[in-house]
Amino acid sequence: MPTIVNEKLQLAHDFILHTNRNVFLTGKAGTGKTTFLHEIKQLTSKRLAVVAPTGVAAINAGGVTIHSLFQLPFGPLVPGTAGQESKKINREKIKLFRTLDLLIVDEISMVRADVLDGIDEVLRRYRHRSEPFGGVQLLLIGDMQQLPPVIRDDDWAFLKPYYETGYFFGSRALRKTPYISIELQHIYRQSDQRFIEILNSIREKRVTHLQLDELNQRYIADFSPDDSEGFITLSTHNNAAQQINNQKLRALKTPSHTFEATLEGEFPAHAYPTDASLELKVGAQVMFIKNDISREKLFYNGKIGQITDIDDDFIYVKCPKEIETLAVDRMEWTNIRYSLDATTNEIKEEPVGKFVQYPLKLAWAITIHKSQGLTFEKAIIDAASAFAHGQVYVALSRCKSLDGLVLRAPIPSHSIKTELMLEEFHEQVQLQTPDEQELWNSKQINQENLLLDLFLFDRSEYLINKSLRLVTENVSSLDEGAGQILTHFKTHFHEKAGSLAMRFRQQLPAYFAENLLPEDNQPLQERIRKAGSYFYNLINNELLPILYYYPTGSDNKLVQESLRESLEELEKELFIKMHCFDGCRSGFEALAYLKARNESELAFQPNRKLKERRKTGEPSDSSGSKNGTSLYKALTKWRDDLAGENDSAGYMVLPRKTILELSRIRPKTLDELLTVKGFGKTKVKMIGEEVLAIIRMFQ
Known part of the structure; x- marks a missing residue:
């Protein structure tokens, strides 16, 4: 095999494996594009999926059809409608999308521009909304001089206001997505040079x-x-x-x-x-x-x-x-x-x-x-x-x-x-062919971006502020001290994590200026190892335990659910960061970082809700239980039953804070009951004896 062929294939493989650049792999018929696809599936450690525009092409490529994976409707997809019209995507497939590193699209010449935009809409919806294709790396394989997409006249009537061409490169998302082009040159199918020249001339419309x-x-x-x-x-x-x-x-x-x-x-x-x-x-x-x-x-x-x-x-x-x-x-x-x-x-x-x-x-x-x-x-x-x-x-x-x-x-x-638009596209492809220097630059940029991402805590801070805002706006329906705990958590997080990580990010450009790949920069690696240990221990030993035991009980079920969801999001974000830093305690390696990030995304299980206590918001009160039922539960059930009989809300009978106080001090007399916040003479007269009777059952 000529050296040039090895260089082209190696270049394509290196861009796919070691960078996050999008790649359009093309070449004449018989140059080994399909063989390369199957080799990439075997060689790369990235999490990938293979799709093709038709069922037969998908079976041949060892993948699935575009429409089945992304659950796109058939027919023309007007921009902005793919997400709305697609079927409900299940949780497992959403997880798959969120941890996808590489999407391979085979026979790209047959893919319509609107279908590629449909993929973009689905991936943005479940990944990063601001990034084309949700930040997934693309490998587009095909020869534009072969078969085109099938676009009926009535379909084009819908799409024409939005697209200059129906070919894949007319995709609005792809036009916002920089990509490099690699053209395989060596033809394996034919060996007759005379025939090859005729084929090339026909392909390039210069016969x-x-x-x-x-x-x-x-x-x-x-x-x-x-x-x-x-x-x-x-x-x-x-x-x-x-x-x-x-x-x-x-x-x-x-x-x-x-x-x-x-x-x-x-x-x-x-x-x-x-x-x-x-x-x-x-x-x-x-x-x-x-x-x-x-x-x-x-x-x-x-x-x-x-x-x-x-x-x-x-x-x-x-x-x-x-x-x-x-x-x-x-x-x-x-x-x-x-x-x-x-x-x-x-x-x-x-x-x-x-x-x-x-x-x-x-x-x-x-x-x-x-x-x-x-x-x-x-x-x-x-x-x-x-x-x-x-x-x-x-x-x-x-x-x-x-x-x-x-x-x-x-x-x-x-x-x-011949189509002038295809000729212009092919000329553009020639200008996008990378060399070894661009490969090195792309590796460097990819590794630097991953490190900048590692030391970015913006989303964690956003989720802390979101939770604190919920607590502040609904303080009357939450446990006493809930706001104080979260305010302290925010201060602790900012001092020990956010501000330190920001200072580290500000120092990174100085290391990057040394013209070394981060993976090869030993002084930087030493700093990352120390930072990895520090942030791992901080998150694991100081930050997450506070979230695990944070009180979220509330008489307002909507507030309670919103707060729990917000704290669960925060816990997940810190859990992923913790595992990424854990992987860096022995040094930074790009593929290992991606693997740690993806695996933690999938492995996360909310640990903040501790069994039954975390579901009900009941206090830690294992003493004084009867038949496995705590005083808190018994009072809550009695309150809810009474509220139901009178068609009123539970907190109107007994607020949650009052039930917590009753469970804590366990009054024995009506006079002691009067000392509990939330009980006045009228309420004691109306329900005092019933409340005391329940408490006596747990004495």
Whole structure:
């Protein structure tokens, strides 16, 4: 493999793994884009998901469709409506979005601009609202000179007021998102330099008359090869391909065999890799639609052969120029769903459906659209009536050589569609190609931003102020001292955490100016190790314990719930910070920091509410209980029952603070009851004896 290829692939991998830059990976047909996708899935330690615009493309990429992961409605998505119109997204998927590092979109040339904006809206909703795509890194893979997105005229009528183009790069979110472009150059599919030059010229819309004449020499009138030669026809229209396959199959005099697929779980029909009811005959020309997973690798996706025999267990296929006949058994395709592993908190590919069928389909003909990504030794190209940009190029580039290609009709120059907007985009792509220096700079910026994020406590301070505001505005319905405790917490937090972290952030630029990656800067690493230990111990031993025992009981259920939610948010924020600092006690490493941040996000369980006491706001009062029921609970139940009988609020009978005081001092007489705040002579006369009777039960 030429060095330049290794450099391009390594550059792309380094940008994905070691930076947070968005990457558009492109390249001519056959340059290994799909192979790179599968390698990234294996090599990167980032939490990722793979999506594609169609079911078949998603199955081939080992991912899911865009619409299923983001639960987007079908049809045109007017900006601002994706979040409103999407189905309710469950909590598990929200967690997945919040901890996603990398989103890979395959076959990006077929993705509409509004669909990409729909992804942006969903990710912003559940992640960072101010950042494009919620701050998730994007890897967009595809070739804009291949198949375009399908946009019907009535759909475009809705979208035209918002978009200059329907191609993915017209996305409003993407235009606010800087990204780099890496174009893979080396072609693996073809080795004939003459054919490669013709393909490149067609791809770049600079084909000459001489090149077109040379290509059209492959036109052979009334060409009708024997099936044993293994030619497949590529057609622009689906009905033409189906007609050829049906006619050829009917012409065979051998018995017909129909094989029914086994379906389990969820596997939508649009994602079936072959017919669920597959009719075949001995003599039929078929194409393998899956790679052989055995060590021998006897067949691959796109290989052509002819059926020689069929028995109860196997279909026997003989491929041109091969001596051995292949015994083909059923194979399995899996439809996956992304979920979170409850044990490891990793994003996992959860199988939700299975499709089991012979990995074959009739292959006298196939549409150009369905041939994308396949390779053929011999093909008849019927592309003279190409109607979409990229169809001619996709069809021709499926062939390994010019000699294995036959044209059903000469290709006129007007069928090689060109779009000025795509040409301008390609020129822009060339300007966005990075070098090693930009990679180093991006690594540095990424690591510096992560450190600045680590020492930023703005959200914690916001949540403290939010909670304190709730307490101050509702002090009369809360426990005495609730405001004082939180005010002290705010002061302690600011002095020991907020102000120190801010001073540390102010010192970071001096370290960054040393022109070293933070991971390689030893003086900085030593400071981070010390800071990691300090902030970990501060949060774990001083700050979180105060939140765990903070009183949130209130007669006003709305206030109580709002305060609890606010304090839980604060606890979670500090919990995540604590684990990030814990990971830095041995030094800073970017990927380890990301892992700690994501894992703590998923592992968090609110510890502030201590079992039943934290749910009811009851005091710590294990003494004097009867049958497991405390005095506080008994008085509260009696109060609520009495309030219900009189159709009034509970606090009108006995305020919560009064019940707490009764539980604490446990008066024995009516005179002692009069000393309790909230009891006057009238109230003592009305309910005093009943209250004392309840108290006596717990003496």
